[in-house]
Each structure stands twice: as C-alpha cells, then as structure tokens.
Amino acid sequence: MRFHRVLVATLVEIFASIGRRGLRFFPLLILRLGRGSLLLFRILAGLPRACLRPGLVVKQIHGLGVLSLPIIAVSGVFVGMVLGLQGYINLVDYGATAQLGALVALALVREMGPVISALLYAGRAGSALTAEIGLMKATEQLASMEMMAVDPFQRVLAPRFLAGLIAMPLLACIFTALGILGGWYIAVWQLGVDSGSFWSQMQASVQFVDDVVDGVLIKSLVFGFVANWIAVFEGYDCLPTSEGISRATTRTVVNTSLTVLALDFVLTALMFGGN
Amino acid sequence: MSGSRKLEFTVGLFVAIALLAFFVLAMRVSDMSGLAEGDSYTVQARFQNVGGLYVRAPVTMAGVRVGRVSAIELDPDTFEAVVSMALDRRYPLPTDTSASILTAGIVGEQYIGLEPGGMDEYLNEGSEIVLTQSALVLERLIGRFLTSLNE
Amino acid sequence: MSPVTEASGTDGSLVTVRDLRFLRGDKIIFDNVSMDIPRGKITAIMGPSGTGKTTLLRLIAGQLRPHEGEITVDGQRIHHLERAQLFELRKRMGMLFQSGALFTELSVFDNVAFPLREHTRLSETMIRILVLMKLQAVGLRGAHRLMPAELSGGMARRVALARAIALDPMMIMYDEPFVGQDPIAMGMVLNLIRLLNDALGLTSIVVSHDINETAQIADRIYLIADGRVVEHGSPAVLRDSESPWTRQFVHGLPDGPVPFHYPGPPYREDLLAGS
Numbered sequence: 064m065r066f067h068r069v070l071v072a073t074l075v076e077i078f079a080s081i082g083r084r085g086l087r088f089f090p091l092l093i094l095r096l097g098r099g100s101l102l103l104f105r106i107l108a109g110l111p112r113a114c115l116r117p118g119l120v121v122k123q124i125h126g127l128g129v130l131s132l133p134i135i136a137v138s139g140v141f142v143g144m145v146l147g148l149q150g151y152i153n154l155v156d157y158g159a160t161a162q163l164g165a166l167v168a169l170a171l172v173r174e175m176g177p178v179i180s181a182l183l184y185a186g187r188a189g190s191a192l193t194a195e196i197g198l199m200k201a202t203e204q205l206a207s208m209e210m211m212a213v214d215p216f217q218r219v220l221a222p223r224f225l226a227g228l229i230a231m232p233l234l235a236c237i238f239t240a241l242g243i244l245g246g247w248y249i250a251v252w253q254l255g256v257d258s259g260s261f262w263s264q265m266q267a268s269v270q271f272v273d274d275v276v277d278g279v280l281i282k283s284l285v286f287g288f289v290a291n292w293i294a295v296f297e298g299y300d301c302l303p304t305s306e307g308i309s310r311a312t313t314r315t316v317v318n319t320s321l322t323v324l325a326l327d328f329v330l331t332a333l334m335f336g337g338n
Numbered sequence: 339m340s341g342s343r344k345l346e347f348t349v350g351l352f353v354a355i356a357l358l359a360f361f362v363l364a365m366r367v368s369d370m371s372g373l374a375e376g377d378s379y380t381v382q383a384r385f386q387n388v389g390g391l392y393v394r395a396p397v398t399m400a401g402v403r404v405g406r407v408s409a410i411e412l413d414p415d416t417f418e419a420v421v422s423m424a425l426d427r428r429y430p431l432p433t434d435t436s437a438s439i440l441t442a443g444i445v446g447e448q449y450i451g452l453e454p455g456g457m458d459e460y461l462n463e464g465s466e467i468v469l470t471q472s473a474l475v476l477e478r479l480i481g482r483f484l485t486s487l488n489e
Numbered sequence: 490m491s492p493v494t495e496a497s498g499t500d501g502s503l504v505t506v507r508d509l510r511f512l513r514g515d516k517i518i519f520d521n522v523s524m525d526i527p528r529g530k531i532t533a534i535m536g537p538s539g540t541g542k543t544t545l546l547r548l549i550a551g552q553l554r555p556h557e558g559e560i561t562v563d564g565q566r567i568h569h570l571e572r573a574q575l576f577e578l579r580k581r582m583g584m585l586f587q588s589g590a591l592f593t594e595l596s597v598f599d600n601v602a603f604p605l606r607e608h609t610r611l612s613e614t615m616i617r618i619l620v621l622m623k624l625q626a627v628g629l630r631g632a633h634r635l636m637p638a639e640l641s642g643g644m645a646r647r648v649a650l651a652r653a654i655a656l657d658p659m660m661i662m663y664d665e666p667f668v669g670q671d672p673i674a675m676g677m678v679l680n681l682i683r684l685l686n687d688a689l690g691l692t693s694i695v696v697s698h699d700i701n702e703t704a705q706i707a708d709r710i711y712l713i714a715d716g717r718v719v720e721h722g723s724p725a726v727l728r729d730s731e732s733p734w735t736r737q738f739v740h741g742l743p744d745g746p747v748p749f750h751y752p753g754p755p756y757r758e759d760l761l762a763g764s
Contacts, residue, residue, distance in 0.1 A: 118342070121349050129352045168367050198593075207590035207649075210550060211604045212579040218607075233356030240359035243367055262366065270394070271368040279363065 099296045102220075106295065109214065109221035119222040120229075127188040127223070128230030132237070134187055135180055139238035142179060143245030146170055150246075151254050160256050164265035167246035172274045173335060176239030177282035178327050181290055183238075184231060185319035189294035192223060193315040196298025197308035205299075220299065224291050231287025235279050277334045285326060290319045378424040379463040380408060383437045383450075388419045389473025391439055391448045397423050399452040404429045407450060423450065430460040436469035448473060503528045503660055503692045504549055509558035511541075511548060518544055520716040522558075526660075531686050531693040533707035535700065536714050537738070537747055542696040543587075545713075546662045549694070550582060551575050563659065580608055583653030583661040587668060589645035591637040597624070597648050598633040604655045623651040627681060643674035650681060660692040661685070667699040679706055700739055704728070712738060714746070 113120060150166040196219070199205050205215045243265075250256040269275065294315045301311035388410060397405035405425035413420050425431070434455025441448050452467075461467070504526035511519040518541040526532045534542050547553045549560055551567045560567050565578060591600050601620045605611060611619070624630040627647040637645060646666065653661055666678050683706045686693045697703045703710065704724040712720045712727065712735060719734045720727060727739055737745030753759065 121346055122342075124352070125345050125349045129348050132352065172363065172367065202588055202593070203586045203590040204592055206552070207584065207586050208592075209552065210579060210582070210584045211607070211652075212576040213604075213607050214576075233353060236356050236359040236363065240362045240367075243363075265367055267396070269368040271364055275363050275368045279360075 095300075098300060099292070102296050102299060103292055105216045106221050106224050106292075109217035110225060112217045113221035113225055116222065119218070120226050123223045123226030124230055127192065127227050128233060131184060131188050131230070131234060134183055135234045135238050136241055138179065138183055139176075139241035140245040142175055142238075143167060143171060143242030143247075144249045146175070146242070147246035147249035147254070151250060151256065160250075160254075161260040162264055162268075163250050163256050164247070164261035164263075165268035167250070168243055168265045168269050169274065171239045171242040171246070172269060173278040174327070174331070176242060176279050177235045177286060178323060180235045180238040181231065181283065181286035181323045182320055184234060184287075185290050185294070185316050185323070188227065188230070189290050189315045189319050190312040192227065192291070192294040193298040193301070193312045194308055196220070196223075196295060197301040197303070197311050200299065200301065201303035201305070201308060220295055224295055227291035227294070228284070228287050231290065232280055232283040235283035235286075239279050273334075281334075282327065282330055285330065286323050289322050289326060293319045293322065377427050378405065379427060379461075381423050381425055381461050381463075381465050381467060383421050383423065383467040383470050384413070384416075384418045385421060385439060385470050386418060386472040387475060388421060389439055389448055389475060391421070391450070391473065395447065395449045397425065397437075397450045397452065399429070399431070399435075399454065404431075404452065421450070425461070432457040433459045433461055433465065434469065435461065435467055436471065437467045438471035439473035441474075501525075501527050503563055504694070505559075505561045506545075506549070507559045507561075509548065509560065510556050511544065511553070511558075512556055513541075513544075517716050519548075519555075522713070522716070522718055524711050524718060524721070526692060526694055527709065528692050529686075529690055530708040531682065531695060531706055533695045533697060533703045533710045535697055535703060535710055535712050535738070536719075537698065541716070542698075542713065543664050546584065546664055546694070546696055549662065550579065550584065580604075580656055581659045583656070583658040585646065585649050585653050585661065585663045585666060587665045589637075589642075589649035591640075591645055591649055591652070593637050595637075596633070597629065597635050597637070597640070600637065600648060601633075601652045601655055604652065608656060619655065620651075623655055624648070626654070626685065627651045628677070641674075643670055643677065646678065647681070650685075654685065654689065654691075657689065658691070660694065663693065663695045663697075665697055666695065667697055667702045675702060682706055700741070714738075 146167045147163065150163050150170075151160060154160050154163055154166070199219065205219065208215045208218065247258075247261060250261055251258045297311040297315045297318070301307045391407065391410065393407055393410060395407045396403045397407060405423050407421060408424040409422040411420045411422075412418075421437075423437075431452065432455045434457045436453045436455065438451050438453070439448055440451045455469075502525040504524075506522060506524045509519045509522040510517075522545075524532075524534075534545060536542060544553065548555055549562065549567070551570070554568055562578060562582070565574075567575070567578065570578065591597075592603065595603065598620055601623055602616050605616045605619060609616075621630050621633065624633055627650050629644060629647055629651065632640070632644065632648075637648070640648065650661075663682065666682065667675055670678065679702055682693060682695065685691060695703060695707065704727075707724055710721065710724060710727055711718055714734055720730055720732055722730075727735055730736065730739070734746045736742065737747060743749055754762075
C-alpha cells in the first residue's frame with residue numbers, strides 16, 4: 064500500500080517537473096531569440112567594415128572552410144557510395160539500374176548534399192567557432208578590445224560570420240560533386256552499371272536551375288546563414304566559464320542540427336513540393 | 339610573412355576546388371548542356387487528353403530527342419489541352435508532322451513522339467501541329483475491351 | 490563622508506565620481522559613492538573581495554551605466570558621450586585586465602602593435618620601433634616573437650601593460666595586478682606601475698585587495714566596503730586610522746566588521762538539533 068502511494072507520487076512529480084520545464088522553456092526561447100536577433104543586427108551592421116578587411120575574412124575562411132575539407136570530402140565520397148549501393152540493390156529487381164545515376168545525383172543535389180554538409184559543418188566548424196568566441200569572452204579579450212576602442216563586432220564577429228557564410232555553399236558543392244563521383248565509382252566500377260546510361264539518365268533528370276541552384280546553392284546558403292548565426296551567438300552569449308563554453312558548443316551542434324533539418328523540410332516543400 | 343601567403347594560397351585553392359565542383363554539377367550532372375534559349379523555337383499542339391505528360395518531358399522523332407515540353411495549359415473555350423514545345427532549330431520539321439503522346443516502356447514516363455509528314459513547308463515559331471494523338475488512358479482502354487467482349 | 494575636493498574639483502582630478510549609485514538586480518553595488526582621482530598620481534581602490542571594484546573600473550570606462558550619479562573623465566561626463574566620442578576617449582585610457590587578456594592568436598609583437606595598427610596610420614617601420622620601445626619599458630623586448638600561450642602569467646601581464654601604453658594614454662586602470670604572483674613578479678609589477686606613472690606622466694588607478702603591496706606605491710587610497718567609501722587618504726592615514734573597518738582591513742584582522750562566522754543559528758542549538 065505504501066509502495067503504491069510512493070509510486071504514484073513519483074510519477075506525478077515526474078510529470079509536474081516536465082510541465083514546469085516546458086513552461087519555462089518557451090519564455091526562455093523567446094528571450095534567446097530576442098538576444099540572438101539583436102546580435103544578428105549588430106553583426107550585419109559590422110559587415111560592411113568587415114568587407115574592407117579581406118585579410119581577416121580570408122583567414123577565417125581558412126579556419127572554417129579549408130579545415131573542414133577533410134571531413135566533408137571523405138563523408139561526401141562515402142555517402143555517394145552508399146547511395147550508389149543502396150540504389151542499385153533497390154533498382155536491380157525492376158531492371159531499372161540505368162536510372163541509378165539519376166537517383167544518386169538527385170538525392171545528393173536536392174537533399175543529402177546541402178543537409179549533410181550543413182550538419183557536418185555544425186559539428187566541426189560551428190562548434191569550433193562557438194568555443195573560440197566563448198573563450199575570447201571568458202578571457203576578457205572581447206572586453207579588452209572594447210576598452211581599446213575597437214568594436215569586437217566589426218573586428219571579430221562579423222568577419223567570422225561572413226567567412227562561414229561563404230564557406231558553407233563551397234563545402235556543399237564539394238560534398239555533392241564528390242558524392243556523385245563516389246556513386247559513379249561504385250555503380251560503374253564495382254556493380255557493372257553502364258557508364259553511358261549512368262551519366263545520360265542523370266543529365267536527363269537533373270535540372271540546373273530547379274535542382275542544382277535551388278538544392279545545393281540556395282539551401283546551403285540558408286543553412287550557412289543559420290549555422291553561423293547560431294555558432295556566433297552561442298559563443299557570444301555563453302557563461303564565461305569553462306563549463307559555460309562546453310555547454311555552449313553542445314548547444315551549437317544540437318540547435319544547428321535541429322534548425323537545419325526543420326528548415327530543410329520547409330525549403331523542400333517550397334521548392335520541390337509543387338510537382 | 340610567408341605564413342599568410344601560404345594561408346591565402348590554401349584558401350584560394352579551396353575556393354577553386356569548390357568552383358570546379360560547382361561546374362561539374364552544372365555541366366556534367368545537370369542538363370544545362372541542353373537547349374539554350376536561342377537554339378529553340380516554340381510550337382503548339384492540342385490534345386484531348388495529355389495523360390501523365392509533364393512540363394520538361396522530352397519530344398522525340400525517330401527516338402532522337404529534338405525538344406522539350408515547355409508548357410501545358412487548358413483552352414477555356416474548347417476545353418482542349420494546349421501543349422507548347424521548345425524544338426531544336428537544328429531539325430526543321432514539315433508542317434504536317436504529327437504528335438502523339440507515348441509512354442516509355444509499359445509503366446514509364448510519358449513523352450511526345452513526332453512523326454514526319456511530307457510537306458515542303460516547315461514549322462516556325464508559333465506554328466501549330468494539327469495532327470495529334472492523345473494519350474491512351476488505361477481505364478478507357480479496359481472499358482472498351484470489356485464492352486467489346488460483351489458483344 | 491565628504492569627498493576630498495582639491496581647489497575647484499576638476500583641476501587636479503582627472504576622474505571625478507559623484508554620488509554614484511549602481512545596482513545589479515536587487516543588490517546595491519555602490520551607494521552614494523564619491524571620489525576624486527588626482528592627475529599624475531597613483532590612486533588605489535581597495536576593499537574586500539566581491540565589493541565590485543572591477544565594476545567601478547567598468548563604470549569609469551563607460552562600459553556600464555550608473556543608475557544615479559555622474560562620472561567625469563578629463564572634464565567629459567562619460568555617460569553622456571556619443572559612441573564615437575566615447576571611443577575617442579577610450580583611446581586615451583588604458584586598462585590592464587586581471588588575466589592580461591592578450592589575443593591568443595597573435596604574437597606578443599602583434600598584440601602590442603594591435604592598438605597602433607587599428608587606430609593610427611603609422612608605417613610598419615614606425616610601429617616596429619614603437620612596439621619594441623614599449624616592450625623594452627616592461628622588460629620583454631626579447632620576447633616579442635613568442636605567442637601568449639608560451640608566456641608565464643607575470644610575463645603575459647607585462648605584455649598586456651605594454652599594449653595598454655601603446656597609444657600613450659593619459660591614464661591606466663589596473664584590475665587586480667598583484668593576484669597570484671610570486672614575490673619577484675610582484676616586485677616587478679610594483680616597480681613598473683610606479684615607474685611608468687612617473688616617467689610617462691600617467692594617472693594610475695589600481696584596484697586591488699593586496700594592502701601591503703598597494704600601500705608601497707599608492708599616493709591615495711580609497712577603501713570601499715558595503716558599497717560605500719569607508720575611508721580615504723594616504724597610506725599613512727589609513728595605517729594609523731582608528732576606524733574598525735579600516736583597522737580590520739589594513740592589518741588583516743580575521744574578525745571585526747567583516748565577521749568570521751557566516752550568519753546562522755546559535756552554535757549550541759545547531760549541535761543539539763540533530764536528535
């Protein structure tokens with residue numbers, strides 16, 4: 064009898080605490096959105112000056128883009144190979160392996176390319192960006208810059224945001240192209256699909272404006288905007304302690320991933336849903 | 339400061355590789371190497387039923403692709419489907435060419451197949467193909483088959 | 490306690506604080522605080538940890554706004570300045586943060602050169618000469634190629650000091666410069682603060698809780714506790730003071746106005762409450 068009462072009390076407490084956390088969640092979210100938007104405006108305001116210092120931006124493109132190349136390139140090849148293999152397995156029963164090229168290319172160009180490279184970017188470059196900015200905040204480097212009459216938004220935050228925004232579509236292009244090559248390798252070299260039909264069916268199905276521009280370019284630009292915004296915000300907003308920084312980097316990866324996936328659904332519906 | 343020189347070089351290389359990847363996507367993967375605006379002229383044809391025909395479906399003659407479907411609309415007066423096709427200027431077609439909506443394979447995609455006529459005049463921008471054959475609708479076929487069985 | 494006013498107030502004082510009131514949330518950090526920082530001298534602001542001494546430096550620098558009261562720097566009411574004017578004024582103020590706050594991705598040389606490169610159009614040759622001169626003043630000219638990560642804490646602070654005097658400011662604020670130093674490093678810092686103040690005609694504000702070190706170089710000391718100025722005057726005045734606050738602080742007495750015991754129930758009751 065006593066056990067029964069304890070059990071009910073515990074369950075009630077669990078639900079109550081979930082409810083409490085849920086209620087706290089939304090006001091907090093609105094507050095963060097507000098702070099994040101203010102930060103975004105200040106960054107955008109600092110962008111023109113940042114463009115006048117291309118050296119800073121180039122250095123950041125190196126840190127965010129070039130250093131992400133290994134993971135992007137290797138992942139691209141593997142994803143393409145998996146698509147080739149899975150596609151073959153599913154098409155071979157219908158004798159439709161000639162369509163494999165089209166399948167791999169469409170999957171990559173429309174979805175996998177921009178989405179997966181954005182997720183990888185969040186994990187590698189986004190978290191590094193958050194950690195770097197958080198560390199600068201914790202060691203008072205940003206404050207000392209302000210004391211030296213240098214606006215940290217112009218000097219530190221805007222160049223990084225801009226560089227990330229440039230790097231994202233570049234990485235997505237590389238990921239997608241390598242993915243298609245990976246799929247081609249598996250399909251033609253390993254599985255015996257005819258090379259001619261692989262490429263010609265692909266070319267017949269993939270449209271430049273509707274698929275490549277919409278998919279790879281526009282999607283990756285949108286994802287890049289969001290990923291870099293979140294990364295910079297979490298770094299700037301974090302508690303200036305080592306625990307605060309590590310929580311902020313986790314939040315960057317989680318929030319960027321969720322936002323990218325949600326946005327992908329919206330963009331896909333807008334771009335490809337009409338058919 | 340050779341450090342920053344090296345950095346600029348790697349960034350430049352990165353951007354170059356990305357642009358190369360983009361061109362591969364544009365040229366080899368997508369159909370951008372297809373018809374450009376200047377190479378094509380638009381021709382129309384009316385059908386009773388376009389079936390599953392879609393915009394950008396291929397238009398072929400003797401199995402060779404000579405164009406693409408550029409628009410499909412409904413005529414509000416005659417309730418016929420008006421299909422616009424962008425045809426390659428390299429292949430002039432006689433004015434009595436006929437257009438049929440065919441299916442690739444048995445359950446494949448639909449496309450327009452052209453049969454040449456014998457006239458000396460050729461189709462131009464804005465011409466209309468008069469001889470048309472609508473798509474075969476499976477249900478009507480079965481219905482006809484069943485009624486013919488009954489007889 | 491009325492503030493010391495020299496002649497007509499702003500003549501001898503570089504910074505004047507009048508009736509300052511500052512809160513953080515509900516907590517009163519400063520309540521009706523007034524002080525005068527005389528030109529060309531070293532003024533120390535001292536008090537127990539957590540009394541908001543760093544906050545005071547930020548208020549003087551214009552990074553925080555007081556809720557009530559006025560702060561005037563070199564005749565300008567600092568919180569009524571436009572952003573551009575504030576930045577101009579900040580170029581003439583140097584601040585040494587507790588941890589040095591050097592920019593981790595720049596070398597020692599580039600750190601000291603930073604304010605010169607950002608705010609002047611001097612040639613690289615000129616900048617090199619100036620940077621080496623500043624580093625020579627703090628005894629670290631030979632270290633100019635090192636990265637901040639390779640420096641000890643004391644060396645990092647000295648580089649930060651060189652950076653703070655790069656633009657030949659009219660005043661420098663030191664935030665806890667003696668914390669965590671071995672006696673040799675401590676002696677170096679003391680020496681430098683006094684030397685630079687006199688040689689460059691600076692006004693120095695030192696925030697610290699190290700009474701012995703500070704008393705060796707300060708010309709005037711303000712003792713702050715509970716958000717109020719408890720006592721002020723030369724080190725000799727403070728040493729001979731009869732006020733219990735001052736006596737406890739200056740002589741490091743374990744108990745006095747700042748109690749040893751954290752507030753709680755009576756001892757006997759607490760021990761017997763267990764059963």
